[in-house]
Every structure is written in C-alpha cells, then in structure tokens.
Amino acid sequence: xxxLTQSPGTLSLSPGERATLSCRASxxxxxxxxxxxxxxxxxxxxxxxxxxxxxxTGIPDRFSGSGSGTDFTLTISRLEPEDFAVYYCQQYxxxxxxxxxxxxxxxx
Amino acid sequence: QVQLVESGGGVVQPGKSLxxxxxxxxxxxxxxxxxxxxxxxGKGLEWVAVIWYDGNNKYYADSVKGRFTISRDNSKxxxxxxxxxxxxxxxxxxxxxxDALSGSGSxxxxxxxxxxxTVSS
Numbered sequence: 317x318x319x320l321t322q323s324p325g326t327l328s329l330s331p332g333e334r335a336t337l338s339c340r341a342s343x344x345x346x347x348x349x350x351x352x353x354x355x356x357x358x359x360x361x362x363x364x365x366x367x368x369x370x371x372x373t374g375i376p377d378r379f380s381g382s383g384s385g386t387d388f389t390l391t392i393s394r395l396e397p398e399d400f401a402v403y404y405c406q407q408y409x410x411x412x413x414x415x416x417x418x419x420x421x422x423x424x
Numbered sequence: 425q426v427q428l429v430e431s432g433g434g435v436v437q438p439g440k441s442l443x444x445x446x447x448x449x450x451x452x453x454x455x456x457x458x459x460x461x462x463x464x465x466g467k468g469l470e471w472v473a474v475i476w477y478d479g480n481n482k483y484y485a486d487s488v489k490g491r492f493t494i495s496r497d498n499s500k501x502x503x504x505x506x507x508x509x510x511x512x513x514x515x516x517x518x519x520x521x522x523d524a525l526s527g528s529g530s531x532x533x534x535x536x537x538x539x540x541x542t543v544s545s
Binding site: 347349353360406413416 | 461529536
C-alpha cells in the first residue's frame, strides 16, 4: 500500500497570500495518478486536480498541481476567502487507492 | 447534472451486516467506474472500494477486504456496498462517487451527500 504524507498539517495564511501544500508518497505513483481534493465542513470533497497537474472542470486557475514520482505539490496562487478548507491528496494509480491525512488551510 | 443519492445507513451492532445503495442519475451510469469512500467522525477520507464501469474489476482497501463487497446493477443505475462482520471502526459517513472520466483510471470526481453508518453495541 502506498502511504501519502501531507505537510504541513496546518497552514495559517491571510487572503491574497500564496499557499503551497506538499504530498509525499512512500513509493512512486504509477503514471502520476495523483489527485487533490478540497473539503469544507459538512460537505463532500471536491476534486481540484487529477493526473498531478490537470485541473478538474470548473476549477479556477489559481489552483495548480505539480510534481511526479513521489513528490507532489498543490499551489493556490492567491487565497480567496472561500479557499480556507482542508485539502487531501489521493493516489489512484496503485491498488489499494489511498488518501493523505489532509492539510488544513486556516485564516491567520 | 450528475446526482448520486446514498441510502441504507443506520445504527448496527458489531458483527452484523448492512447494505448501502447509491442511486445514480444525470449520466450514463454504465460508462463510469464508481467508488465508495468513507470518513470517520472528525477524521480524514479513507478510500474503501472501486468497481469498474462494466463490473469486471473490483478493488478494496485492506481494512475491508474479505468483509465488504462492492457491486453494481447497470440496468438500475445503482451501486451497492454489502458490509458484513461490521466493526466499531467502520463507523463513518459513506460516500459514493463517480470517476472523473468514463472508462477506467480516473479519480472520484462527483460525490453524493453521504450516508452515516454507526456500529455500536
């Protein structure tokens, strides 16, 4: 099983700032099948990025994904008030699929 | 628009069984892989299982393998999760979710609202 470790656990930032979230895998992820999700309290997750760097339908371009192999990054170029939430990475290239433990982006 | 509606959750004693259903609409169900993902109270997401669009391939998390069975009825546009030998640690909100792309090899993109399962004596 591939273990995904996200860092930091919590990111305290202000609106307008840049957010950089990390996801590190215990083994190389097949075909860079790495996704990023946003989840707000009481809501289902929302797919942001798939294939490490492709934005899902309707996702603003301030969200971008990068990386390959075992190291991946989600960048939010300028935080909007609605971006404060928990973010998860997920690998879907190897079975069983797995999620990281999440990074909370909170208002400083 | 894509709609996924889970049902079948509830309170059950350890060792008992429960079957969850997910009714799909707004897309051609038989073309998409489908997942179950769960979230324990106050915890992160845990992937549970996936079934390919044609039902020919199924994969499970180690924590549920041998106890849970994912299945689908493409004629009824419905996804199922049969959960046997339930444990306290299976307590969670269970989401069904549709692959982002038709065929296989894409992550969950569209999610239901979730159905809560509580395993307690």
